[in-house]
Amino acid sequence: MTDRQxxxxxxxxxxxxxxxxxxxxxxxxxxxxxxAGFWVGLWHGLIACITLVxxxxxxxxxxxxxxxxxGWYDFGFLIGVTALWGHRAVLPRxxxxxxxxxQEISEKVEAKLKRKIRAWAEAxxxxxxxxxxxxxxxxxxxxxxxxxxxx
Numbered sequence: 001m002t003d004r005q006x007x008x009x010x011x012x013x014x015x016x017x018x019x020x021x022x023x024x025x026x027x028x029x030x031x032x033x034x035x036a037g038f039w040v041g042l043w044h045g046l047i048a049c050i051t052l053v054x055x056x057x058x059x060x061x062x063x064x065x066x067x068x069x070x071g072w073y074d075f076g077f078l079i080g081v082t083a084l085w086g087h088r089a090v091l092p093r094x095x096x097x098x099x100x101x102x103q104e105i106s107e108k109v110e111a112k113l114k115r116k117i118r119a120w121a122e123a124x125x126x127x128x129x130x131x132x133x134x135x136x137x138x139x140x141x142x143x144x145x146x147x148x149x150x151x
Contacts, residue, residue: 036065041073045080102148106141113140 030036036044044051044065054061064077117133 030065030067032067036068036073038069038072038076040065041068041076042080043076045077045082046084048077048081049084097148102145106144106148109144110137110140113137 030040044063048063051061051063055063065073068074114133114137117136121133
C-alpha cells in the first residue's frame with residue numbers, strides 16, 4: 001500500500017471518531033433540569049466502546065451520562081451496549097458438528113437422492129443411466145462435504 005492509500009482510512013477513522021465523540025456522554029447540554037433520556041442512552045450505549053477509548057485520553061468525555069432520567073436512560077444504554085457488543089452472550093453458540101454427524105447427514109441425503117433419481121430413471125429408462133447415476137452421486141458427495149466444511 002502506498003502512503004496515500006494508507007492515509008485515507010486513517011483520515012476517515014479520525015473523522016468518524018471525532019464525530020462520535022461530539023455526541024458522547026458528558027455533554028454540558030444535559031443537566032438536572034434537562035436530563036438525558038432513553039434515545040440518548042441508546043446512542044451512548046452504541047458508542048460506549050469508542051467513548052471509553054476517548055475517555056482514556058480526554059477526561060471530559062464520559063461513557064455514561066450522569067445527568068439522566070434514570071430507568072429509561074439506563075434501559076436505552078443497556079439496549080445500545082448489547083445491540084453491538086453483547087449479542088453473543090445472549091445467543092447460544094453453535095455446537096460444532098462432528099465428522100460422524102456430517103457422515104450421517106450425508107448418507108441420509110444421498111439415500112433420499114438415490115430414491116428420487118431411481119424413481120425418475122425407472123419412469124424414463126435410458127441406456128446411459130448407470131453412468132449418470134454414478135456422476136450424480138459423486139457430485140452430491142462432493143457438494144455435501146464442501147457445504148459441511150463451510151458450516
